[in-house]
Amino acid sequence: MVAVTTMGWLSQIRNRKRIKSVDDVHRSKNLGILSFETAKTMSRLVALYKSLSDQEINYLRDNVVQSKGVNYLNSADATSLFSLACAERLEDLDFTAAAIGRLGQKCIDLGFNRFDILYADLKLGTLHFETLEYGSRKIEKKIKEIERLVYATANLHASLQGLGELEVSERKIKQRKLYCELGTPDQNVNFDQFDQKLASHRKQVRYLKKVSLWNKTFDQSVEILARITCSVYARICMVFGPYIRDLPACGLVRPIKNVIGSRSGPILGASQHCLVRFHSQKPIRFLDVDGSDKEGSNNNRVFHAAGPNTVGGSGLAVRYANVILLVERYLDSNMTIGRDAREELYEMLPESLRKSMRSKLRKNVKKGPVTDKLMAGGWKEPLNEMMEWLTPMAHDTLKWQMERNFGSMKFESKPTVLLLQTLHFSDKEKAEAAIAEVLVGLSCIYWCEKRL
Known part of the structure; x- marks a missing residue:
């Protein structure tokens, strides 16, 4: 029997003594230019988190799954539709977790350095979710922190683009200024005003670097991402557990609120389907306990599951x-x-x-x-x-x-x-x-x- 571990390491890692080698010091640099890719990863993770809210799940059940177009053209089987939704959300989470794993390889702390192993264990169901409650005050606080960092990083990206354009203009203006000094006056350019504008823009970029992900270390970033990733996976298990039998039991998750409320919708069914049948009539197994795909590519498995007699399968x-x-x-x-x-x-x-x-x-x-x-x-x-x-x-x-x-x-x-x-x-x-x-x-x- 596999021993069940806990998530305590997430809170204990930062207090653990580290022996830093020369290589560790080199790898402990701030994100720098990688802050933009990290911000994209954070955005995708927050989007996933929000897609699992009570409001979104109820909308999926009451509007999307029961919509006339989806029922007529795609499928009228609610179980199949929820199974497909779960498969796509998990695939999105896998994609995000892979990006976090690549960032984790640059972390000093060994716990974050091997995030890929943590995520694999999470999907195998060998980790408790007790401290990762979706919607808890602690997790919501982390989400707000991520959104603040992403916002600042997005502004930095825009400011750096603007700075690049100004620096191109600066080189041209310097040439015109040189011509003026050689005796060819140019009344159309206010050189001092441009210099002030450029200096102000550079000051703004320096400030945004300080308050954005640019100034965060790999360990700080992966720590935040790891917590939210585990919370999202726990929420997926609770919401979609009745449809994917290979997911860890939902009993490990203590829900903050009843996702479905008192209404008896299809998501409350006892079905344990993990197959999806659409008009191709070909059963498609999306998920395995180890996250592997035994029928095709690991990339975009849900997308490529459309049969040849479907619109997507025909490329149309x-x-x-x-x-x-x-x-x-x-x-x-x-x-x-x-x-x-x-x-x-x-x-x-x-x-x-x-x-x-x-x-x-x-x-x-x-x-x-x-x-x-x-x-x-x-x-x-x-x-x-x-x-x-x-x-x-x-x-x-x-x-x-x-x-x-x-x-x-x-x-x-x-x-x-x-x-x-x-x-x-x-x-x-x-x-x-x-x-x-x-x-x-x-x-x-x-x-x-x-x-x-």
């Missing part, structure tokens, strides 16, 4: 989202659609969707000419009803893509969109039929109103 999610949003824009305006705009929209459609749309148009033409404005009104109501559940999924599809653009220097800490809210797992045939329907409806409305 972003394209279909753009088509839907273009229809939304045309519907909400009184503008005409010129020939070029129609051709552009038509070119966005794959051949299968073009065939479906042409077939529906022919059927409508056989019913008679569509030139009456009253007929246009008859099209608008059902079209608007379809757009009410298609449009949010299209918006969320593009939002998911932007939020996962890890290459950009963003410091957002808002809860992120889940894949189950997007068109990614949507049945391709159903999605194409719905999009063809709204395109035909849009065409009929424009014909009736003579806006083509």
Whole structure:
């Protein structure tokens, strides 16, 4: 039997005596330029933390999981949807923990230096969560501290960019100043005013370096991140435990509040599913007790779980989202659609969707000419009803893509969109039929109103 350890080391590490070698002293430098990547990691972790609040979980249960678009295009099985949500949140946490592990390798303290081992033990269920209560005063205080540091670091990043631009201008101004000293006066430049502006900006950068992550050590940063990571994992176990049997038992976590309240929602079920079945009908095991993936790549496993007969599996999610949003824009305006705009929209459609749309148009033409404005009104109501559940999924599809653009220097800490809210797992045939329907409806409305 594996001995259960405690999380006491988190509070004891800083009081432990250290023997610093020359290499240790070298490695104990402040974050410096790595503060920006650290701030991104902190932002992602705070976003994860906030995504597990009572409000967010209730919204997931009452709105997202029960939304018409998700149920019709993705799945009506609440257990599968919660299982997918859990898999994606855990994958996001794994990604963040890996970044923390890389920072930990630069720490002096051996406990932080091997954060990867701690996280592996956490996922194996060999650590108690007793001191890591989600929503506790101590954890909330840490979250506020992280947000303050991230805010200061984001300002530092912007200030350094501005300083770089000013220093480029400084070199040019020095050349112009030299020409002035050689007898070519320049009345358009106030050299003293520019020097004051540059000095003030450099002073601001020095201040922001002091109050931001730039001035924090690797050990200080990893200590904060380690605590929140463990708290987030404990919360995931409590919220999603009924759906993933390999997660440590939720009984180890003392909840601050009842996540679901008195309502009897699907999350209270006793189901222990850890499989997700969508329209591909292929069972996908996302999670294993050791965090490994026995059916594919360890990177973006949830994203790549979409089958070939889904919109995401066919690589069409972003394209279909753009088509839907273009229809939304045309519907909400009184503008005409010129020939070029129609051709552009038509070119966005794959051949299968073009065939479906042409077939529906022919059927409508056989019913008679569509030139009456009253007929246009008859099209608008059902079209608007379809757009009410298609449009949010299209918006969320593009939002998911932007939020996962890890290459950009963003410091957002808002809860992120889940894949189950997007068109990614949507049945391709159903999605194409719905999009063809709204395109035909849009065409009929424009014909009736003579806006083509």
